[in-house]
Amino acid sequence: MPAVLSIVGRSKVGKTTFLEKLIPEMSRRGYRVGTIKHDAHDHFEIDHEGKDSWRHREAGAQTVAIGSPSRFALMKKIEKELDLDTIIATYFPDEDLVFTEGYKSGNKAKIEICRKDLQSEPLCSQADRLIAVVSDFSIPLEIPSFDLENIVGVADFIEERFLGREKGPNIVLRLDGKKLPMKSFVKEFVMGGILGMLSSLRGYENPAQVDISIRLKKD
């Protein structure tokens, strides 16, 4: 199950803008990131009028999916709002880290974005599981506080607090997108073998990160 962190804050405070910087920073560090956007007012628009999937929904299909070689999409009509634990267990089994945008009243750990032109104090408190603030003014709470531009600082904090960043080298192996669990000695063996081979390649000069992607079947 992925680590889950809710990014909360007042409307227009810049939650999406902040996530647009944080998501690529976490991806760059090798984590598979998912997001869940909360739309309290049922305003969201998805799909495009006139498309086949749109026509299926209009005709009364409860659940409509679209499958293609590189993407998958799903739209469901529901009777009762899904809670975060259900959404994550059902739909995010392969992610390492899931950010929610919103879900202020959910039960997940929260980072609040604050801006002085919108507020004098955060919306949430430690009682709501607020664990850090990202802000352009000083907030008198006993939790970490980051400047709005300090994406690296927030990413470090998330790694340390939620992702149990392992010290030293590590390898993550995914088969068809699914992480393959490996014991420490297997990891060391595989990593040693791969790096041993690569180290003899011309141009291989002590990289900090190695990403290998192998396609075995051409569709």
Next chain:
Amino acid sequence: MPAVLSIVGRSKVGKTTFLEKLIPEMSRRGYRVGTIKHDAHDHFEIDHEGKDSWRHREAGAQTVAIGSPSRFALMKKIEKELDLDTIIATYFPDEDLVFTEGYKSGNKAKIEICRKDLQSEPLCSQADRLIAVVSDFSIPLEIPSFDLENIVGVADFIEERFLGREKGPNIVLRLDGKKLPMKSFVKEFVMGGILGMLSSLRGYENPAQVDISIRLKKD
């Protein structure tokens, strides 16, 4: 697990138009219908540029969901196309019946839509699990054939062949959208109790179908 039936046929033969008529007919009969559209060429457009969920995806999130009180949507980047059995087991647990549009090379039973201005024979054969054709010309195959406008006939065929339509009265009870399994004697007991109450209401005159929707909590 729902019954699954693939609606196949040449491009532009009218698969979506046919489903636009068949879905409401099956819904009217009390079935919860889902659909899966196959897009072999990765052309599908979903989401709208500039929306928060779109921005999350652009930033590199692998899976993006949107939750609201009455709808749920999900978009995933995948490494390898999902097969129908995986899609159905993961995403359609609560449907009674799932139609796929396309998935001609899938392993599900198929109904092919045929039109004489596009072809002289069907694309699929009984070896592909073709079980019926819907067509505007006569097709010399030993399987049922329906006229393009005979939606009721196709719906009857699907009910008899796939949905094990029970003879006589039946009750389906859903709690928060999830079907509650009931043994026959419980069904009879509940149905008898409800119909007993309703039968004393003014205006109750031997209906063929009774649908009751109860909302217990006001959000």
